[in-house]
Amino acid sequence: MKIIGIDEAGRGSVLGPLVVSGVAVEEDRVKYLERLGLKDSKKISPKRRVALSRKIERIAECHTVNITAHDIDTLRSRDVNLNEIEKIAINRIIGDSNPSTCFIDSMDVKPERLTRELETMHSDLRVVAEHKADDRYPIVSAASIIAKVERDRAIQNIRKTYTNVGSGYPSDPKTIQFLKNLSQEPNGELPDFIRRSWATVERIIG
Structure with a gap:
């Protein structure tokens, strides 16, 4: 049974990409992520995030989607809101990883609505969508870290x-x-x- 955690970085930024990342692992390997003592990426120093991201990549498969500023502007000009834009990336990650359970840090104010939407689109998938899931589930913390490191790299390239x-x-x-x-x-x-x-x-x- 494969499980995945999904989170994003850069959602509210005016510069650079919105990065959505998924970290997928067989259920019996979650304990290796738990041993890393993961937490929300915003509570970890950049140097520590990079070190943890390398360890996460050795334990799990990581899927990352970068949605550029240009793509965000183009989609918004077609009346696609930011939640829907993020869902495009989420659905791509779920499709690529084919998990049985998905833990996700909900961007929807109603997590149960996001759960319902994703479970409708992916009939064999169990979804656990919650606010602050990156504080509660190590696999979502891992996705948060991967997304933040990727986003930091993009900002460093701009600099x-x-x-x-x-x-x-x-x-x-x-x-x-x-x-x-x-x-x-x-x-x-x-x-x-x-x-x-x-x-x-x-x-x-x-």
């Missing part, structure tokens, strides 16, 4: 060209200042890693 982007989140003054500086650029061209459909970006850059 090779643009040094002062901050974390990419609207709550980060550095990120807001970066967007304000861009708004002063004479050519008006925005880098492709910016989510132009975000209200924060529209307000600052127009």
Whole structure:
């Protein structure tokens, strides 16, 4: 019996991709993940996350989907909301891993609705969708770590060209200042890693 944990990183960011990751393992191997003492990736230092991600990759199969800023903007222009965008990635990961049980950190305000939707789409799948599942289930914590490490890599790649982007989140003054500086650029061209459909970006850059 294979189980999978699914979580994301970068959902609320104005820069870079939304990364959705799944960590799948046979049920009798979950104990090896538990021994790593995993928890929500946001509560672990970046260096520790990288070290843990390597250990997780040795224990389990990892599936990651990067949804670029451009793809997010394109889908949103077709009235596909962020929950639906994330579900596209989730369904791809479930299809690729073919688990019997899926534990997921619910992005839907009603976890039971997400459970129902996924179980309808995948008839042989049992779904456990909960808020803060990354704190409760080590396999979801593992997915959270894999997603965050992948997302951090994407931001590091952006920083090779643009040094002062901050974390990419609207709550980060550095990120807001970066967007304000861009708004002063004479050519008006925005880098492709910016989510132009975000209200924060529209307000600052127009």
